[in-house]
Amino acid sequence: MADVWQSSMDHAVAVARKAGEMVRGALKDDRTVMTKSSAVDLVTQTDQKVEQLIIQSVKEKFPTHRFIGEESVAAGESCNLTDDPTWIIDPIDGTTNFVHAFPFVAVSIGFSVNKQVEFGVVYSCLEDKMFTARRGRGAFCNGEPLQVSEQTDIHQAIVATEFGSSRDPTAVDHIFRSLRNILCLPVHGVRGAGTAAINMCLVASGCAEAYYEIGIHVWDVAAGSLIVSEAGGVLLDVDGGDVDLMSRRIVAANNRTIAERIVKEIESFTLQRDDAPLQS
Ligand SMILES: Nc1ncnc2c1ncn2[C@@H]1O[C@H](CO)[C@@H](O)[C@H]1OP(=O)(O)O
Ligand SMILES: [Mg+2]
Ligand SMILES: [Mg+2]
Secondary structure, three states, rough: OOOOOHHHHHHHHHHHHHHHHHHHHHHHHHEEEEOOOOOOOOHHHHHHHHHHHHHHHHHHHHOOEEEEEEEHOOOOOOOOOOOOOEEEEEEEEEEEHHHHOOOOEEEEEEEEEEEEEEEOOOOOOOOEEEEEEOOOEEEEOEEOOOOOOOOHHHHHOOOOOOOOEEEOHHHHHHHHHHHHHOOOOOOEEEEOOOOOOHHHHHHHOOOOOOEEOOOOOOHHHHHHHHHHHHHEEEEEOOOOOOOOOOEEEEEEEHHHHHHHHHHHOOOOOOOOOOOOOOOO
């Protein structure tokens, strides 16, 4: 059966590749860093230029589609997911890595209709790996099918997470308590690539059993969430309920056994939702 979103997905892959070229080029000369929500929440002109490139090219081709883009939201645009076809864009996931030339940097493009992610594209542009997933049709890396790990024993798992962009000692302590619980289960290891999107692609690829984090935004995980589920993985909220991409919390794992085991060890907390009304 013809896929109504195939041309949109083809466009997403093409523009993600173009965006990745721009990121690779900018690695050599653009290191002018600005900050956003905290002294370690970084943004560069390249983040902004790449987001504009993606949005402009999509607007020309699909003028009725809507957008949620990290840098547009930072500039004051709303972050509401409607039933309309919506491109959910993180132009550079891993800006801190980009600034330091730490080699995990991704362009992340999710596409939702009726609030459901229809396709996801994550281009790990320094590794030149194009991760794609179409709902119901599997997940791929450079065209090769992806499959999550078959491991069900948490003690033999690698768990990915990040420390986030808050350096408030109380908030850091909170993150460390969950991390300590998980590390001491024990697990084989804890890792973090420095980008939510690539962490999720590592789960989809079977290289890590799980990824969890509180503090992510919808643009960090929209594409990756579909890549994980289409590779056979599961998504949960950190309290074990259904995942809610606007809630800033996620557990992505190879299977429910591992996901639920991790949930037990997380000290959850809530943050302001991505779709909370703007403060005036
Ligand atoms: N100092 C920091 N360290 C790690 N991640 C950070 C960070 N500041 C912001 N983030 C963002 O938080 C996400 C989840 O950890 C990352 O993918 C990253 O997305 P970003 O590069 O698009 O801002
Ligand atoms: Mg991001
Ligand atoms: Mg970003």
